[in-house]
Amino acid sequence: MKKRYFIYLVQLFFFLLSYTTMAQSEITLSNKNSIISKSEDARSPAMLLKKYLDKAFAKPFGEISENSNDDSSAIILEITDQEKLKANEFIIKSDSKSIYLIAQNPKYLRYAVYTLLEIWEFRKFTGTETYIPKVEQLTFSKNSKKTYQPAFDYRALFYPDCYDEDFRDWHKLDWQVDDFGIWGHSFSILVPPKEYFKSNPKLFALYEGKRNGESLCMTNDTVVDLVEKKMTKIIADTPNAQFYSVSQNDDVVYCECAECKKLNDKYGGPQGSFYYFLNKIAKHFPKTKITTLAYLHTLKPPVNLKIEPNIYTIFCPIELNRGKAITAQNSASFVKTLENWSITSPHLFLWDYTVQFSNYMSPFPNFEPFQSNYRLFKKNKVKGIFVQGYADIPGDFSELRQYLLAKLLWDTDIDIKAVTADFLRGFYGKAAPFVGNYLNLLTENQNKNNAFLDIYSGPVQARNTFLTPEAMDQYDQLLEKASNAVEDDKTLNLRIKKLRLALEFVYFEQSKFYGKNQHGMFIVNDKSEKEVKKGLTERVLKFTKSCNEFGIYELSEGGLSPDNYYKEWLEICKNATTHLGEDLKVSFITPPSDDFKGKRAVGLVDGNKGYKDFNINWIGWYGTEPSLEIETKQLDFNTLKLNFLEDQRHWIFTPKKILIYGYENQKWILLEEKTCDNLTENDQITTKSWEILSQKFSSFIKIKIIIKPQTELPSWRKRKNKKPMLMMDEIELYKK
Numbered sequence: 001m002k003k004r005y006f007i008y009l010v011q012l013f014f015f016l017l018s019y020t021t022m023a024q025s026e027i028t029l030s031n032k033n034s035i036i037s038k039s040e041d042a043r044s045p046a047m048l049l050k051k052y053l054d055k056a057f058a059k060p061f062g063e064i065s066e067n068s069n070d071d072s073s074a075i076i077l078e079i080t081d082q083e084k085l086k087a088n089e090f091i092i093k094s095d096s097k098s099i100y101l102i103a104q105n106p107k108y109l110r111y112a113v114y115t116l117l118e119i120w121e122f123r124k125f126t127g128t129e130t131y132i133p134k135v136e137q138l139t140f141s142k143n144s145k146k147t148y149q150p151a152f153d154y155r156a157l158f159y160p161d162c163y164d165e166d167f168r169d170w171h172k173l174d175w176q177v178d179d180f181g182i183w184g185h186s187f188s189i190l191v192p193p194k195e196y197f198k199s200n201p202k203l204f205a206l207y208e209g210k211r212n213g214e215s216l217c218m219t220n221d222t223v224v225d226l227v228e229k230k231m232t233k234i235i236a237d238t239p240n241a242q243f244y245s246v247s248q249n250d251d252v253v254y255c256e257c258a259e260c261k262k263l264n265d266k267y268g269g270p271q272g273s274f275y276y277f278l279n280k281i282a283k284h285f286p287k288t289k290i291t292t293l294a295y296l297h298t299l300k301p302p303v304n305l306k307i308e309p310n311i312y313t314i315f316c317p318i319e320l321n322r323g324k325a326i327t328a329q330n331s332a333s334f335v336k337t338l339e340n341w342s343i344t345s346p347h348l349f350l351w352d353y354t355v356q357f358s359n360y361m362s363p364f365p366n367f368e369p370f371q372s373n374y375r376l377f378k379k380n381k382v383k384g385i386f387v388q389g390y391a392d393i394p395g396d397f398s399e400l401r402q403y404l405l406a407k408l409l410w411d412t413d414i415d416i417k418a419v420t421a422d423f424l425r426g427f428y429g430k431a432a433p434f435v436g437n438y439l440n441l442l443t444e445n446q447n448k449n450n451a452f453l454d455i456y457s458g459p460v461q462a463r464n465t466f467l468t469p470e471a472m473d474q475y476d477q478l479l480e481k482a483s484n485a486v487e488d489d490k491t492l493n494l495r496i497k498k499l500r501l502a503l504e505f506v507y508f509e510q511s512k513f514y515g516k517n518q519h520g521m522f523i524v525n526d527k528s529e530k531e532v533k534k535g536l537t538e539r540v541l542k543f544t545k546s547c548n549e550f551g552i553y554e555l556s557e558g559g560l561s562p563d564n565y566y567k568e569w570l571e572i573c574k575n576a577t578t579h580l581g582e583d584l585k586v587s588f589i590t591p592p593s594d595d596f597k598g599k600r601a602v603g604l605v606d607g608n609k610g611y612k613d614f615n616i617n618w619i620g621w622y623g624t625e626p627s628l629e630i631e632t633k634q635l636d637f638n639t640l641k642l643n644f645l646e647d648q649r650h651w652i653f654t655p656k657k658i659l660i661y662g663y664e665n666q667k668w669i670l671l672e673e674k675t676c677d678n679l680t681e682n683d684q685i686t687t688k689s690w691e692i693l694s695q696k697f698s699s700f701i702k703i704k705i706i707i708k709p710q711t712e713l714p715s716w717r718k719r720k721n722k723k724p725m726l727m728m729d730e731i732e733l734y735k736k
Contacts, residue, residue: 029137032062035064036075079106087108088150154386312346312349322453365446434481469518501552511533522607537570540566568612592619614650638697640705656710657708658672662700
């Protein structure tokens with residue numbers, strides 16, 4: 001008994017000793033403690049800190065003063081250069097009594113405030129969702145010191161909540177909208193072709209033998225003068241801007257005149273004459289930070305050409321697999337170019353593309369590579385990153401994306417799993433485990449299928465990988481559980497409803513593709529006619545209304561609104577056809593392009609006509625002459641209707657000629673030769689049809705169709721390394 005009592009006393013002693021030691025190692029603050037602002041410049045950050053602490057404690061936190069009047073603990077904010085800090089650094093430290101926040105300027109002192117709040121588990125998940133713990137006291141380690149500095153000097157996100165200044169400030173983000181006097185692609189702003197092309201075409205690029213208003217001549221002195229005059233005005237009009245962009249338009253056009261070609265040959269490509277020109281502009285404005293985009297034909301650095309010290313290159317790698325971490329093994333060319341830029345550019349920035357721009361509401365499981373990619377960028381001396389997202393449109397998982405990316409821009413070494421879990425708990429509450437499982441399953445399915453994540457892809461391309469009908473059922477079940485977990489919380493339930501919009505969108509898009517088959521939008525009724533599945537159009541309408549309610553006013557970079565999406569759905573509902581040739585055997589003589597096989601040959605006779613999206617139902621040939629056979633088995637018909645897509649922006653053109661052959665006596669007989677309309681410039685996406693009539697069709701067991709595509713691009717869309725594409729869908733057979 002005595003022995004057991006002795007053991008108990010020993011355990012009690014060590015517990016009290018441990019408790020005392022722990023208490024002695026921490027500063028404890030209550031609302032009776034104060035905040036000390038050491039200068040007037042520090043007062044605004046001090047007031048910011050007090051605002052949040054007032055909300056955390058039951059009663060307001062102590063007053064803000066300039067000096068401590070007693071021996072109690074305090075939080076002391078100071079702007080000073082005595083700590084030998086860089087402008088973008090701050091210190092949080094403590095002695096045995098007080099906590100010190102120190103920076104060289106008010107901006108980074110505010111950043112210190114937000115960092116201290118996050119240590120105390122305050123969170124700002126979105127512009128409107130801030131978590132403030134309810135506390136009776138706060139603690140901080142004694143005699144500690146840590147210097148904080150960002151992974152990248154410039155950190156800009158283009159996501160919905162970044163329009164909110166408080167959100168940007170909390171997450172230590174810059175804002176390109178204010179920071180750039182002129183932004184992005186700027187040639188057409190600096191020398192507008194509408195103003196100058198007709199009167200002086202030599203100002204513009206000589207491309208493929210003709211002057212082209214999409215770019216400028218890099219060796220024309222008048223161009224230099226015009227750009228310098230325009231820049232002078234812009235700089236005067238925006239004196240508070242940090243950067244000014246002098247950059248090519250969003251196109252691959254560049255000048256090939258004799259003088260520009262000499263520079264291109266000398267300095268390694270079209271980027272040679274471009275940086276020769278840019279150096280002239282930079283020298284004229286030596287104290288101005290000139291940014292430019294390394295993009296498309298200027299993606300690689302010039303060779304043996306020194307870049308002026310006030311030029312900031314923004315490297316824009318647009319064609320990457322966003323589902324895999326960037327490594328020398330799977331992205332050798334990109335990594336090499338990045339390394340070359342890190343040596344060549346005096347200031348290297350990077351433009352990161354982080355969403356699927358063609359389908360904002362489609363699941364895009366690209367979270368996993370973020371951290372390793374940003375570590376790679378930092379390792380290669382990238383000093384600034386502009387992260388392009390959904391802009392002001394709250395696309396799929398926009399809240400989580402912007403939160404994680406903001407954290408990584410500041411610190412590439414965060415515990416990404418812990419930060420993700422923390423966000424999910426805070427933003428989705430009891431639904432968090434199910435949302436986390438949904439996100440993990442998306443990623444697992446993408447990895448398992450090695451699916452290439454293209455920023456201009458969509459649900460139809462992913463139908464056999466991470467967006468299979470089977471996988472969609474699993475995702476739906478998880479989000480159903482998430483919804484049930486928060487059914488009594490209107491706010492959280494709405495957040496799950498927004499996530500479910502992505503699954504609805506996938507279902508609608510894929511149903512267009514599947515047509516009358518399983519998972520398709522149509523059923524075949526008793527009259528052998530196609531009709532839309534019962535209730536499906538109502539679901540699409542509900543989806544579009546929900547998008548509008550959530551502020552999702554566009555579904556893609558192309559500007560398709562939810563209301564117009566519904567209107568297009570109604571048009572697609574009417575676009576189905578019922579004809580005699582459905583489900584006949586079709587064989588390709590000339591196979592289509594690997595990227596645009598669709599449902600292969602069966603897709604040409606399934607009664608499901610393509611509409612405006614070339615990814616859905618259309619079958620494409622690139623650089624080859626489409627030819628195919630149909631086994632008609634002497635079917636009684638006299639009309640053949642062929643449907644084609646015209647989308648000149650994507651180099652898709654209607655054919656030049658259509659030839660129809662019939663098979664008889666072991667040979668092909670030419671039945672009809674149809675010359676199509678001449679091409680005219682058209683910026684709209686349209687479908688065009690040609691009908692061929694012949695009473696002889698039913699005499700043949702096989703019909704052969706040969707399509708003569710455009711052999712050259714029209715002058716208004718002529719680009720290097722581009723060929724005309726031909727896209728065809730339904731081949732309809734009728735008896736008229």
